[in-house]
Amino acid sequence: MLEVRDLHAFYGKSHILQGVDISIGAGEVVSLLGRNGVGRSTTVKAIMGEVAPQGTIRFKGRDIAGLPSYRIARAGLGYVPEHRDIFPGLTVRQNLVLGIKDVGKPGKWRLETMLEMFPNLASRADTPAGVLSGGEKQMLTICRTLMGDPELIMIDEPTEGLAPLIVQQVGDLIAKIAAAGVAILLVEQKLSIALRISHRVYVMGHGRIVFEGTPDQLKANAAIRKEWLEV
Template sequence: MLEVNNLHAYYGQSHILHGVDIDVGDGEIVSLLGRNGVGRSTVCKAIMGLVPAQGSVKFKGRDITGLRPNQVAHGGIGYVPEDRQIFPTLTVRQNLELGLKRAGKFGRWNFADVYRLFPNLEARQDIAAGLLSGGEQQMLTMCRTLMGDPDLILIDEPTEGLAPKLVEQVGALLAEISRRGVSILLVEQKLAIALKISARLYVMGHGRIVFRGTPADFGENSVVRKEWLEV
């Protein structure tokens, strides 16, 4: 589904990504772990074309390196940024409608689907999105992305700042997304959710991949956990 090879990215003169290699299979949940500032979010932005990148990014066998973000999105990759980026003056339903690639044309996801997963959104569908709580805004951002019917979704820190109950709901949504055949690259800080739902894990440090393997492999590698994740 997704193949990232020797990916480099820069912010000005700062070299952020140093030859990152990542792959995500069909319907697979893959987590990208690491401390803040190691380049995890930059990986997502480089894949989406939001920052200039060197190397190779292939999606379903097609080289998408250097494409504009709208081209990447229309090609089938969805992106949930860590800062949510809702439209605060539009209603919840209007925000969801903006996720559709074509007005009125639904794919695997429709209003009933997202409302079933997050009843709060249905109850508040006619109010301005800016009035939602932080957790509800996170739900809205994820569901808006799903309305575009992506084959792969990049999700950056979806549980950041959420109450435990909402974290559980997000975990359930991620599992449901995978069940519907959508691949996920998940940037996450919470080990518990990543270990629970992921088929494979990558750990980043200083702009490089320092570990790759299954949750079981990770559980047996205390050195990686202590050196690259624990504070």
């Protein structure tokens, strides 16, 4: 579904991504792991068109490298940024409705479905989104992206700064999305979530992929974990 080959990206003269290769199949959950600053967020931003990419990015067989972000989104690729962009002055319900891409074509994820699945959001449906807790804002951001009916969703650091109980809830939400057949590229630091829900994992270091394998293979590879993941 998504094929990224020899991906490079720059911030000014800084060469951030140095030949990244990743792939995600239909319905597959893949985690991109690594320490802060190695290029994980830049990878998803380059795929989504927020950072100028150099290399090959193909989604459902179509070359999307360098396309505007709105065209990439309309092609079926969803993106949940790490900074939880919501509209604080709009209600939860209004934020969700803004995620719909085609009002004339009912998608898999509807407003009523979202509110049924997530009672926390339902109870605050007519509340300004700016007063939500950090965990509720994260769930709202993910759900708003789902309202656009993506076939693949990239989620960047969804558990950053959240309490352990909320981390578990966000992990359960991601598992529900995967169970519905949506492919997921998860950028995450917490190994517990990534290893629990992923089919495959990539580990990134210094702008390159240094490991690819199953969660069990990563668990068994102490050298990779020590060099590239552990503090």
